[in-house]
Amino acid sequence: MLLIPCPNCGPRDETEFHYGGQAHVPYPENPADLTDREWAEYLFYRDNTKGAFAERWQHSTGCRQWFNMLRDTVTYDIQAVYPMGQLRPATGTTAPTVTSPVSPEGAVK
Amino acid sequence: MADTAALENSKKIQTLRTSPASLLWAAFEAGSVAGAVELREVPFLTMAGIRVDPGGDAGKRLGKRTGGLPAASGEVRSIGDTAALWLGPAEFLLVAPAESHDSLGGEIPRALTDALGDAEGQVVDLSANRTTLELSGPRARAVLEKGCALDLHPRVFTAGTALSTEIGGIPAILWKTAEETYRIFPRASFAEFLGRWLLDAMREFASTEVP
Numbered sequence: 521m522l523l524i525p526c527p528n529c530g531p532r533d534e535t536e537f538h539y540g541g542q543a544h545v546p547y548p549e550n551p552a553d554l555t556d557r558e559w560a561e562y563l564f565y566r567d568n569t570k571g572a573f574a575e576r577w578q579h580s581t582g583c584r585q586w587f588n589m590l591r592d593t594v595t596y597d598i599q600a601v602y603p604m605g606q607l608r609p610a611t612g613t614t615a616p617t618v619t620s621p622v623s624p625e626g627a628v629k
Numbered sequence: 630m631a632d633t634a635a636l637e638n639s640k641k642i643q644t645l646r647t648s649p650a651s652l653l654w655a656a657f658e659a660g661s662v663a664g665a666v667e668l669r670e671v672p673f674l675t676m677a678g679i680r681v682d683p684g685g686d687a688g689k690r691l692g693k694r695t696g697g698l699p700a701a702s703g704e705v706r707s708i709g710d711t712a713a714l715w716l717g718p719a720e721f722l723l724v725a726p727a728e729s730h731d732s733l734g735g736e737i738p739r740a741l742t743d744a745l746g747d748a749e750g751q752v753v754d755l756s757a758n759r760t761t762l763e764l765s766g767p768r769a770r771a772v773l774e775k776g777c778a779l780d781l782h783p784r785v786f787t788a789g790t791a792l793s794t795e796i797g798g799i800p801a802i803l804w805k806t807a808e809e810t811y812r813i814f815p816r817a818s819f820a821e822f823l824g825r826w827l828l829d830a831m832r833e834f835a836s837t838e839v840p
């Protein structure tokens with residue numbers, strides 16, 4: 521069980537929270553201009569990071585507020601908790617992040 | 630409510646109400662252990678959900694009956710038996726006696742709706758949303774600790790604190806109203822489950838302690 525430090529309520533059990541997936545995925549500025557593939561990638565394609573991963577969480581059983589969290593996907597170490605809308609903070613020691621420029625189906629991002 | 634006939638009629642209708650945990654009242658009485666831990670339902674408390682910026686004018690107007698709105702997690706503000714519990718940075722739960730409801734001649738939530746006026750926010754009558762289970766006695770904390778991960782030690786969880794959390798695996802609001810008294814607000818549909826869960830957790834205190 522993770523003990524997640526809610527910025528409003530303090531540390532609470534993981535079961536009190538709702539996971540919101542990868543953070544910092546901006547809504548396209550002009551969705552109508554996107555091809556079907558680009559739209560599908562915006563909707564469904566997410567990083568599969570090994571190491572520090574920025575994700576969104578909501579304290580659903582407590583204050584019901586959303587926040588961002590930087591969590592190491594290998595060690596489960598919670599490195600930072602920061603408000604929605606704020607840029608991802610710099611991280612300390614993390615496992616190397618491998619970003620693939622190519623999506624599984626071969627389209628270049 | 631100015632209309633006395635409507636009020637009389639409303640009061641008559643209220644006598645037909647059944648509270649969410651009423652089917653367990655006999656079990657609560659049988660399962661309570663005097664001097665250790667006791668459980669009862671406090672039915673039909675008036676509750677209103679308030680969503681407003683607590684710093685704004687509307688927030689100040691809405692906080693009038695409780696000496697302001699609470700400012701941080703855990704905080705409760707109250708005047709007499711009307712209290713405002715902190716649920717979120719802009720979300721509060723007002724709890725008042727049953728007779729404070731405007732259908733019984735009181736003025737909640739009508740007066741709150743008036744206080745909000747045209748400002749941004751909302752006031753919702755939530756009196757039927759949750760019921761109240763009152764757990765009290767020197768072993769009440771031990772009972773809660775079986776299914777609540779919060780640190781309930783009196784050093785940390787002091788009387789006059791209310792937190793929204795999980796008890797027995799279900800979401801509930803836990804309000805420590807006195808040193809050995811807790812009010813638990815489960816949603817109505819969870820009342821029977823939580824009532825039975827608490828009875829089960831209380832059972833060990835009915836038998837003599839094995840040294």
Ligand SMILES: [Zn+2]
Pocket residue numbers: 526527528529530579582583584585
């Ligand atoms: Zn919270």
